[in-house]
Amino acid sequence: MHSSRTAGLAAALAMSLSAGVVGVANAGPTASPDPTQSSPAVTAGAPGTPTTSPGSEESPSTKAIPSPESPLSSTESEAPSSLATPKPSASTPSVSAHIRATQQSVTGTPLWMYLTTDLRTGAGTSYRSMGKVSVTAQVSRRGADYKGWAPILYKTTKAWVPANTVTNWHPQTQWIYLSSNLRTGAGNNYRSMNKTTTTHALVRRGPNHNGWAPVYYQNKQGWLPGNTVTSTRPQTFWVKTNQTIRTGASKSARSMGTAHQGDRVVRRGPNYNRWAPVLFNNRQTWVPASSLSSRRVAAPPTTLPISNAGVHLDRRCLTGTVICGSKSQRKIWMVQNGRILITLDARYGRSSMPTAEGVHSVYWKDKNHVSSTYGSPMPYSMFFYKGQAIHYSAGFAKNGWVGGSHGCINIRNMNGLKWLWNHTPTGRKVIIYK
Structure with missing residues (x-):
């Protein structure tokens, strides 16, 4: 009888202790985690970094680029540097469950900062x-996410x-494939x-x-259309033979002019x-x-025969x-x-309005310029000194040497001027003398 009673008390005590352990095991956190803890409780659905379906980084057609000047949203705001409770948005969209689970799983996992933010205790x-x-x-990473x-x-x-x-996505150096607007959100x-600049990193x-x-x-966190960036490093090439440059990857695309033999381009x-x-x-x-060569190609002769006979340079x-111009020889x-x-003549x-003599350089080119002072067209203008430019003159072509310009250098051979334009980058030295 005594032994039976003792066994019953032992069984009751065991059940009581078991219930106490279960109660402790089910107790949840009652306050925000100690900042020294490496693995606070995980809150499901914490926001993270963006994902998209895989896709081409770049597109060969410029038509796919979104309009660079869409109206602003009335609710537009930049991504915050720190958030009390981070929420998905176009500038910081949420991640898929798969990537979120990957990010939260292993202590010591290398991560990279997706946005600049504060380090908090x-x-x-x-x-x-x-x-x-x-x-x-x-x-x-020191542990799993806690409340975002x-x-x-x-x-x-x-x-x-x-x-x-x-993010667990390693940052990559890429290059601008097409110029577009850098925006605060996607x-x-x-x-x-x-505005971005083509070929910049x-x-x-x-x-x-x-x-x-x-x-x-350029020290800004932003978003660009995905088809305007590329992982292909820009390279310098030279044109082997004269080529029509086009708006797209087809002979049916609109012509934008001509790249001549020896011209430098950047792929x-x-x-x-x-x-x-x-x-x-x-x-x-x-x-x-x-039509491109990775080795420098010499420009061909453009006058047949090339001769400096009778010319004072x-x-x-x-x-x-x-580019050299002589007032007395009336040539360039x-x-x-x-x-x-x-x-060229x-x-x-x-x-009363002389062309400036001395050493200058082309600082601006405008193919379809119109004079703001006289309202006259100045096709293929190459400005080299203040408002003075080398440009085509219909009056010179029609009337010859009668009169003079307002300081500019008038050219009457349109085809010759086009060649000069295509072979003159900004910065090209211009020397004008008697």
Whole structure:
């Protein structure tokens, strides 16, 4: 009887202890985590970094680019540097469950900053900031996300950052394939921060989202249409034979002019259907890939025969490639190391408005310029000194040497001027003498 009673008390005590252990095991956190803890409880659905379906980074056609000037959204705002409760948006969209699970799984996993943000001592904006961590900086994970915040180690600092500011996507150096507006969010309705420049480098900070690429460009976090950036490094090429440059990768695409033998171009992306996307005279164009050489190609003679006989060239015209003009000889030449490449009749400024003599350089080109002072057309203008330019003159072509210009250098041979225009980049030296 005594032993039976003892056994019953032991069984009751065991059941009581078991219930107490279960109660402790089911108890949840009652406050925000201790910032020194590396693995606080996971909150499902924490925001993270954007994902998109895989897709081509670039498109060979400029038609796919969204309009650069869409109206602004009335609710537009830039991505915050820190968030109390990060929420998905076009500028910081949420990630898929698969990638979120990958990011939250392993302590010590390398991550990269998707946005610049504050390093906090705890999981919330009410915790003290220990400084900033910059976009593309590498950090490592200390544990799982907690209420939308990620515990990280940055250098030697243990900190918390909003979960949507880190990504396991390694930042990549890429290049501008087409010039477009850098926007604050993934869409044309977001504010434009500046204009990108073709062939310039940038850092891609994540995968595309709805066709837009998150990038870091000229110290700005922004978004570009995904088909305007490329992983192909720009390369310098030379044109082997005269080629029509076009708006697209096809002979049916509209002509934009001619690239001549020996002209330098920059390939801005991979070939498409045997056509190369190139930058020529600051214009985004296409030429047949077979027309390009990675080795320098010499420009051909343009006057037959080339002869300096009877021409007085200033000694400053004998070195390098320069445009030289003589008022007394009423000519203008392009000269390469003392060899005349082209000769054009030139009408200079009248005595009351003389053309400036000396050494100048082409600082601006305008193909369809109209004088703001006289209202007259000045096709193929190449400005070299204040408002003075080399340009075509219909009056000179019609009336000859009668009169003079208002200081500009008038040319009457349109075809010759077009050649000069196509072979004259901004910065080209211009020497005018008696």
